[in-house]
Amino acid sequence: xxxxxxxxxxxxxxxxxxxxxxxxxxxxxxxxxxxxxxxxxxxxxxxxxxxxxxxxxxxxxxxxxxxxxxxxxxxxxxxxxxxxxxxxxxxxxxxxxxxxxxxxxxxxxxxxxxxxxxxxxxxxxxxxxxxxxxxxxxxxxxxxxxxxxxxxxxxxxxxxxxxxxxxxxxxxxxxxxxxxxxxxxxxxxxxxxxxxxxxxxxxxxxxxxxxxxxxxxxxxxxxxxxxxxxxxxxxxxxxxxxxxxxxxxxxxxxxxxxxxxxxxxxxxxxxxxxxxxxxxxxxxxxxxxxxxxxxxxxxxxxxxxxxxxxxx
Numbered sequence: 001x002x003x004x005x006x007x008x009x010x011x012x013x014x015x016x017x018x019x020x021x022x023x024x025x026x027x028x029x030x031x032x033x034x035x036x037x038x039x040x041x042x043x044x045x046x047x048x049x050x051x052x053x054x055x056x057x058x059x060x061x062x063x064x065x066x067x068x069x070x071x072x073x074x075x076x077x078x079x080x081x082x083x084x085x086x087x088x089x090x091x092x093x094x095x096x097x098x099x100x101x102x103x104x105x106x107x108x109x110x111x112x113x114x115x116x117x118x119x120x121x122x123x124x125x126x127x128x129x130x131x132x133x134x135x136x137x138x139x140x141x142x143x144x145x146x147x148x149x150x151x152x153x154x155x156x157x158x159x160x161x162x163x164x165x166x167x168x169x170x171x172x173x174x175x176x177x178x179x180x181x182x183x184x185x186x187x188x189x190x191x192x193x194x195x196x197x198x199x200x201x202x203x204x205x206x207x208x209x210x211x212x213x214x215x216x217x218x219x220x221x222x223x224x225x226x227x228x229x230x231x232x233x234x235x236x237x238x239x240x241x242x243x244x245x246x247x248x249x250x251x252x253x254x255x256x257x258x259x260x261x262x263x264x265x266x267x268x269x270x271x272x273x274x275x276x277x278x279x280x281x282x283x284x285x286x287x288x289x290x291x292x293x294x295x296x297x298x299x300x301x302x303x304x305x306x307x308x309x310x311x312x
Contacts, residue, residue, distance in 0.1 A: 001125050003037075004101030005030065005108040006047040006065075008093060008187065009057035021148035022113040022219055027059050028150045029115040037121035044121050045104065049096045051086065065096035072186035072233050077310050082231040087186040090196065094177060107177060109196075110169040111187070114140055115217045117157055123215055124171055127208070135172040135204035137197060139211045140164045145220035161214055167193040169216050172200050179203045181247070183240035189233055191241045194265050198244065201258040202251040209257070238269075270298040 009027065012020045034044040048062040051071075058064050071086045078084055090109075097107055106128060117123075127133040141161030170193075180199040185192045201207045245252060245262060252258045270290050277283035290298045 001106070001129065002043045002045070002101070002104045003106045003108060003121060003124065004045045004047055004097055004104035005110070005121075006049060006093060006097040006100070007110060007112050008068075008088060009048050009050055009054055009112055011054045011057055018145075018220065019113060022115070023057070024150050025148070025153060025156065025219070026112055026115045027057075027062075028153055029117075029120075031059065031061060032118055032153070033116040033120040036118045037125070040122050040125070042121055042125050045101050047097055047100045049088070049093050051088075063100045065100050068092055068096075072189075072236065073310075075184055075186075075310055076232050076236040079232040082233065085188065085233065087188045087233070089182075090185055090187050090192055091182045093187065094180075094182070098174070098177065104174055106171060107174055108169070108171050110216070113218060114168045115153075115156070115219075117215050117217070120215050123213065127210070128171075131208075132206065133171075133208045134206045135170075135176060135200040136208040136210060137167050137200070138169040138171065138215050139209070140166070140168045140216050140218045141214045142221045143217050143219060148219065156217065156219075159217075161217055163211060164218065164221065167197055168218065170196055170200065172204070176200070176203050181244055183243065185237045185240045186233065189237050191265060192237055194261060195237075195241050195244055197261055198248070198252055198258050201255055201261075202248060207255075207257065241265075266299050267295060270295050273298050 007026065007030070009023060010019065012023065014020070030046055034046060037044045046059075046062045047065060048058040049065040049068055050058060051068050055064070055067075068088045069092060071088055073084055073086055075089075094107070094109065097109070101107070106124070108124070124138075127136065140163075142164050143156060143159040143161040147156050147159070180196075180203065182195060182199065185195055252262055270286075274283045274287045274290065277286055286298050
C-alpha cells in the first residue's frame with residue numbers, strides 16, 4: 001500500500017503562537033510514524049506545500065510541491081476589524097498532493113498542529129486492508145500542553161488524552177478526490193472540515209469514523225478560531241458550504257452520518273447567532289425560538305451577511 005500525506009507548514013513569527021511549538025512536533029511525529037510504517041512494509045510519502053516565505057520550514061525528507069498560487073486574501077475582502085490571514089485554499093493543497101504522489105493509493109490531509117502517534121500509518125493501513133474502510137476521519141485527542149519540545153515527543157505520546165470531538169485528520173482513496181466539490185474554501189477556518197467530511201461521505205463506497213483510538217493528538221484546546229466566526233473569511237467558507245448543501249442536499253440527507261453532521265452544524269450556527277446577539281434579552285428570545293422549532297430560522301440570521309468577493 002502506498003500512502004501520501006500532505007501538510008501546510010508556515011513560518012511562525014509570533015513566539016506566542018501555539019504553532020511555534022506544535023508545528024515542529026507535528027513534523028517530527030510524521031517522520032517518526034513513517035519510519036514505523038516502513039518497518040511494516042508500508043510506503044508513506046510525506047508532502048508539504050507552502051508559500052515562498054514558508055519554504056524554510058519544510059523538513060528535508062518531505063516532498064516539496066510547487067508554491068501555492070494564492071490565498072483567501074485574493075478571494076474576499078475582509079470586513080472592518082477582520083484580522084487578515086494568509087490561508088491557502090484546500091483544493092490547491094489537495095491538487096498538489098495528487099501531483100506529488102501520482103501512484104499513491106490513499107491520501108491524507110491533516111492540520112499542521114495535529115501530531116501523530118508512532119503507529120498512525122500502520123493503523124491507517126490496518127483499517128483499510130483488514131476492516132475494509134474506504135474514506136474515514138480520525139478524531140484527534142487533546143493532551144496537556146506543558147510538554148512542548150521535540151525532545152519530549154515520546155513522553156507526549158504517553159500522556160493521557162481526551163477525544164476532541166472535531167475533525168482534523170482525513171483519509172480517502174485517491175480515486176475519490178476527483179469527485180470532491182470543495183469550492184474556494186480556505187483551511188484554518190470552519191467549516192472547511194465539515195465540507196470535506198460531507199464530500200468524503202457522499203462519494204465513498206464506505207465511510208467510517210475513528211473516534212476512540214488514540215492515533216493523533218493536539219496540545220491544549222484553546223479554540224482560538226471561535227473569536228472570528230463572524231468575520232468575512234469565515235462567512236466566505238460558510239457560503240461555500242451552503243452552496244454545496246443546496247446542490248447535494250438529496251445525497252447528504254440520504255446518508256445518516258452526513259445528515260447528522262449537517263444538522264449538528266446547523267445547530268452550532270444558531271448557537272453562534274444567539275451567543276453574539278445584543279442586547280442579551282434579544283438573544284434569549286432567539287434561544288426560545290430555537291427551542292420551539294425555529295432553529296433553521298435562527299441560523300439563517302447568521303447566513304444573512306455575505307462577504308464581498310474581491311475583484312480578480
